[in-house]
Amino acid sequence: MIAIGDVTRTLADEAYSRIRDAMHSGRLQPGQKLRFSELQELTDTSVTPVREALTRLTAEGFTELEGHRGYRVAPVSSQDLWDILRNRQRLESEALRLSIQHGDENWEAQLISAHHLLTRMDRERADLPTAADEQWEKRHAAFHEALIAACQSKVLLGFCNQLSARANRYRRLSVGVDDVPRDVRSEHRNILEATIRRDAETATDLLQEHFERTARMVDELLRHKW
Amino acid sequence: MIAIGDVTRTLADEAYSRIRDAMHSGRLQPGQKLRFSELQELTDTSVTPVREALTRLTAEGFTELEGHRGYRVAPVSSQDLWDILRNRQRLESEALRLSIQHGDENWEAQLISAHHLLTRMDRERADLPTAADEQWEKRHAAFHEALIAACQSKVLLGFCNQLSARANRYRRLSVGVDDVPRDVRSEHRNILEATIRRDAETATDLLQEHFERTARMVDELLRHKW
DNA sequence: CCGTCAAGGATTTTCGAAACTATTGCCTTC
DNA sequence: GAAGGCAATAGTTTCGAAAATCCTTGACGG
Numbered sequence: 368m369i370a371i372g373d374v375t376r377t378l379a380d381e382a383y384s385r386i387r388d389a390m391h392s393g394r395l396q397p398g399q400k401l402r403f404s405e406l407q408e409l410t411d412t413s414v415t416p417v418r419e420a421l422t423r424l425t426a427e428g429f430t431e432l433e434g435h436r437g438y439r440v441a442p443v444s445s446q447d448l449w450d451i452l453r454n455r456q457r458l459e460s461e462a463l464r465l466s467i468q469h470g471d472e473n474w475e476a477q478l479i480s481a482h483h484l485l486t487r488m489d490r491e492r493a494d495l496p497t498a499a500d501e502q503w504e505k506r507h508a509a510f511h512e513a514l515i516a517a518c519q520s521k522v523l524l525g526f527c528n529q530l531s532a533r534a535n536r537y538r539r540l541s542v543g544v545d546d547v548p549r550d551v552r553s554e555h556r557n558i559l560e561a562t563i564r565r566d567a568e569t570a571t572d573l574l575q576e577h578f579e580r581t582a583r584m585v586d587e588l589l590r591h592k593w
Numbered sequence: 594m595i596a597i598g599d600v601t602r603t604l605a606d607e608a609y610s611r612i613r614d615a616m617h618s619g620r621l622q623p624g625q626k627l628r629f630s631e632l633q634e635l636t637d638t639s640v641t642p643v644r645e646a647l648t649r650l651t652a653e654g655f656t657e658l659e660g661h662r663g664y665r666v667a668p669v670s671s672q673d674l675w676d677i678l679r680n681r682q683r684l685e686s687e688a689l690r691l692s693i694q695h696g697d698e699n700w701e702a703q704l705i706s707a708h709h710l711l712t713r714m715d716r717e718r719a720d721l722p723t724a725a726d727e728q729w730e731k732r733h734a735a736f737h738e739a740l741i742a743a744c745q746s747k748v749l750l751g752f753c754n755q756l757s758a759r760a761n762r763y764r765r766l767s768v769g770v771d772d773v774p775r776d777v778r779s780e781h782r783n784i785l786e787a788t789i790r791r792d793a794e795t796a797t798d799l800l801q802e803h804f805e806r807t808a809r810m811v812d813e814l815l816r817h818k819w
Numbered sequence: 820c821c822g823t824c825a826a827g828g829a830t831t832t833t834c835g836a837a838a839c840t841a842t843t844g845c846c847t848t849c
Numbered sequence: 850g851a852a853g854g855c856a857a858t859a860g861t862t863t864c865g866a867a868a869a870t871c872c873t874t875g876a877c878g879g
Contacts, residue, residue, distance in 0.1 A: 375660045375870080377832065403861070413834050415641065418862085422645050426652035428751075434601045435840050435861060447747075454748045457687065521673075522680045525654075526752055601840080603862065629831070639864050644832085661870050663831060 382410040383420035390429060390440055391539050398442040401430065428533055445589055448537050452582040455530040459578075460571040462515035462523050467567045470517030475563060481506070481513040482559050486552065500542075508535070510555065514562060514574070538581055541588035549580060608636040609646035616655060616666055617765050624668040627656065654759055671815055674763050678808040681756040685804075686797040688741035688749050693793045696743030701789060707732070707739040708785050712778065726768075734761070736781065740788060740800075764807055767814035775806060 389395045389409060406417045421438050424430040430438050466474070485506045508531065515527055554577045561570035615621045615635060632643045647664045650656040656664050692700070711732045734757065741753055780803050787796035 377660055379832080380660070402859095414862090415644070415833055418641070419644065419648050419832095422648040423652055426649055434603055434606070436842095437861060450746050450748045454746065454752075461683065520676050520680065522676045522756070526680075530748070605862080628829095640832090641863055645862095661831060662872090 377416070378410075378412045379416040379419040382406070382412050382416040383423055385410045386417075386420050386424060387429065391536055393540065395440050397440050397540075399440045401438045401440065403437075427529055429536070443537065443540065443589060445586055448582060448586055448589065451530055451533050451537070452578060455527070455534055456575045456578055458523060458530065459511075459515060459527050460575055462518040462520070462527055463562065463571055463574055464567045465518035465520065465523070466515050467562060467565050467570065469519050474513075474517040477516065478510075478513045478559065478562065481510045482555065485510045485555065504535070504539075514558070534578070534581075537585045537589075541585045549584075554580075603642070604636075604638045605642040605645040608632070608638050608642040609649055611636045612643075612646050612650060613655065617762055619766065621666050623666050623766075625666045627664045627666065629663075653755055655762070669763065669766065669815065671812055674808060674812055674815065677756055677759050677763070678804060681753070681760055682801045682804055684749060684756065685737075685741060685753050686801055688744040688746070688753055689788065689797055689800055690793045691744035691746065691749070692741050693788060693791050693796065695745050700739075700743040703742065704736075704739045704785065704788065707736045708781065711736045711781060730761070730765075740784070760804070760807075763811045763815075767811045775810075780806075 386395070386406060386409070395401070401421070403414055403417055406421075407413060410417060410420070421430055421432070425432050425438065429441055431441050432438050470478075485503075488503045488506055511531060512528075515524065518524060554573070558570055558573045558577060561573055612621070612632060612635070621627070627647070629640055629643055632647075633639060636643060636646070647656055647658070651658050651664065655667055657667050658664050696704075711729075714729045714732055737757060738754075741750065744750065780799070784796060784799045784803060787799055
């Protein structure tokens with residue numbers, strides 16, 4: 368049987384993705400109470416898949432649970448944002464350092480490829496509808512994943528994934544608020560170049576700065592909105 | 594529904610604890626396939642609580658899931674052990690450093706208290722039945738938690754908790770194999786003393802060494818048994 | 820003899836209703 | 850008018866069985 372890439376998704380997986388997307392897109396607001404009846408409608412499933420999705424989301428910090436009192440979307444706060452950011456800086460820096468140390472040419476090639484795809488979208492991004500933005504998000508995530516992909520630590524990768532997901536949620540809450548027009552493109556390019564020439568010090572510094580700028584931008588909005 | 598104090602535990606919580614304990618105690622072996630029928634019997638509940646428990650356990654790395662093919666206890670390996678260990682060293686060292694930096698007298702007091710309770714059990718431990726060992730495990734965990742309790746980072750604490758749980762699983766698989774009779778008591782005392790006198794460098798070094806020795810011991814067994 | 824395919828059994832996944840808990844609003848009592 | 854208890858309601862949690870999926874077995878054809 369040739370079953371490569373033929374992954375069977377359960378309804379629970381589907382529900383998980385949909386609820387997660389609804390939170391990222393703002394359809395479900397931070398702090399909002401989540402009723403099973405609504406989520407069943409949103410995900411077009413029954414109570415069991417919704418419950419499994421919420422259990423997973425809670426374990427990852429996207430929702431909160433109070434026994435017998437139901438779930439709610441995890442609230443946002445400046446404090447939480449910076450807590451996530453600092454740890455992300457710590458862990459992804461370490462992961463990048465390890466990647467630079469262990470990565471082979473194959474890794475380099477993958478990384479350059481991911482970066483190329485990202486730059487291709489950067490050009491068009493500004494005036495495209497949100498549907499294309501979705502695509503940019505994917506490629507952006509892929510690039511950051513590719514940076515640390517060679518770190519050789521499953522555990523570390525898992526933590527980094529979780530943190531970037533939570534950080535991305537914050538970032539997407541502040542879409543459209545570009546007070547400080549950054550040159551994100553060159554930030555990405557500089558990180559890439561330092562990484563390729565195996566300059567771990569510079570690369571990790573740039574990465575941390577990259578994260579910090581985003582966080583400052585999001586924090587700005589957060590203080591106005593909440 | 595089981596009510597303890599004013600905290601209401603759901604059957605799913607109960608199932609989670611029971612399955613987790615069964616894995617730690619060796620009742621459920623690494624790699625073993627988990628059938629819902631067995632777990633329903635073990636936890637004395639129905640399919641829904643078992644499913645929720647497994648979802649949580651999977652998110653925490655204790656079990657694994659293959660869509661439509663069921664769950665199994667996460668296998669153990671030397672590689673996984675060291676992956677967990679290295680990250681635990683990284684994260685708990687950082688957390689301890691932050692704790693030493695931010696902790697007040699109240700934290701110190703709590704820490705000393707937790708250590709005292711631990712030493713009280715150390716004396717008797719050797720010749721006590723496994724029931725009392727359970728108590729020692731609790732106090733041991735409490736001491737390590739108290740060390741980093743003042744680190745001011747919810748995210749970091751969460752990661753540390755997860756890693757120590759996974760590390761403890763490994764350690765408990767090798768109970769009874771004390772080839773290298775360590776003086777764990779003095780290791781704990783030295784860590785405590787360095788921490789109290791706010792000597793972060795020494796404290797983190799000792800902590801890392803403490804973890805590493807345990808890992809070496811476990812690894813020894815692992816290579817013989819699996 | 821080897822590989823492919825289908826049927827049957829075993830197991831997971833999903834559903835809808837029942838059981839249970841928390842909250843709300845009303846009524847009584849002080 | 851306020852406080853406390855009681856009933857009704859809204860919501861979560863749990864159950865047991867139906868549906869869907871995977872795995873095994875054995876027959877068939879090349």
